[in-house]
Amino acid sequence: MARPPGPPGRPQKKEKIKQDITDRLDRPEGHTLGARDYIRYGHRGNEEKIMCKICGVVIASLIPDDSFKEVQQRGNQTVIRERLVMAQTPQYVALTMEMDDGSAHETPACLNCANTANLDQLEDAYMADLEVMLDLEDNRRGGEAPWEKLDRKPVSRGSIR
Ligand SMILES: [Zn+2]
Numbered sequence: 596m597a598r599p600p601g602p603p604g605r606p607q608k609k610e611k612i613k614q615d616i617t618d619r620l621d622r623p624e625g626h627t628l629g630a631r632d633y634i635r636y637g638h639r640g641n642e643e644k645i646m647c648k649i650c651g652v653v654i655a656s657l658i659p660d661d662s663f664k665e666v667q668q669r670g671n672q673t674v675i676r677e678r679l680v681m682a683q684t685p686q687y688v689a690l691t692m693e694m695d696d697g698s699a700h701e702t703p704a705c706l707n708c709a710n711t712a713n714l715d716q717l718e719d720a721y722m723a724d725l726e727v728m729l730d731l732e733d734n735r736r737g738g739e740a741p742w743e744k745l746d747r748k749p750v751s752r753g754s755i756r
Contacts (some may be wrong), residue, residue: 609742612725615633616642619722626719633723640735642681648723649716650673654687654705689756692717700724709755717749 620626629651637657645655663678667701690709694701702724704712712720725745731737 605741605743608746609687609729611738612695612742612746613729615746616722616726616729620719620726626722627716628719628723631723631726634727636735645681645703647686647708648720649705649708649712650685652705653684654703655681655683658682676737690719691753693751693753694747696747697745697749698744700747700749703714706755709752712752714749714751717752 607651607707613679620628620631628648630646630648633646633648634642635646637643643657644653644654657679659677660680663675663676667676667729675695686705686707688704688709689701690704690712692702695702700721702720704720708716726738726746728737728740
């Protein structure tokens with residue numbers, strides 16, 4: 596099924612943002628990020644691990660949820676079924692950057708980077724988030740990103756929760 600047309604200017608804005616990402620993250624001197632590609636996916640496309648994109652430390656990963664453990668006996672085989680849940684480490688925080696158009700952008704990070712990231716790192720981190728949105732929209736059938744609203748820059752670290 597065809598997607599309904601988005602607001603006017605959306606495809607052009609998306610192309611411009613794609614170029615901005617490349618200009619920023621593939622610049623000759625290199626980007627500042629420890630994990631530009633900060634989400635690891637499993638074979639079914641599910642998220643398995645999330646890193647702090649700024650320094651690269653793991654801030655969330657799949658762990659077995661003990662309350663869903665099932666043990667079955669099949670003949671002489673014991674089958675243990677576990678459910679995995681995404682668990683955040685104590686370092687995980689949501690950092691809300693303040694943007695130059697007065698809006699805000701929330702992104703996962705580690706506590707240390709959320710308290711120390713400079714503007715260069717914030718700009719790279721925002722571009723890495725846009726790159727994930729592009730990937731979700733184009734390859735993983737995620738939701739459509741509102742590109743017409745995403746052409747902006749961080750101006751400060753903002754708040755942490
Ligand atoms: Zn970090």
